[in-house]
Amino acid sequence: MLNNVKALRQEKQxxxxxxxxxxxxxxxxxxxxENGKVVPSITIAKRLATALGESIENVFFSKMSYMVDRSSKITE
Known part of the structure; x- marks a missing residue:
């Protein structure tokens, strides 16, 4: 299962x-x-999301790939 756990963890150092x-x-x-080898239970997913200060949706279901730094700004 693809997820954003590793990217979020690294972003938060x-x-x-x-x-x-x-x-x-x-x-x-x-x-x-992090490597998609196991799918966590909903209980563990919630604990991971809480520890990361994110919603379960952002950690596990977001289409955000985190290939782009969230802190970068798009300029016109």
Missing amino acids: MSQATLADMAKVSRPYLSDV
Whole structure:
């Protein structure tokens, strides 16, 4: 499952260990989520989103690819 966990974590300058601790999951499990190897339960998805300060939609269902930095501004 594609998601924005890794991009959001990096944007917030969090380590995998920190996010894993905050979401009460193991670091290897978080790595698997970030790499799309596992789909987290809704409970874990909510904990990850909360730890990232984002909605579940932004973390798991957003079409935003995070290939573009969210802080960059579009100028005319």
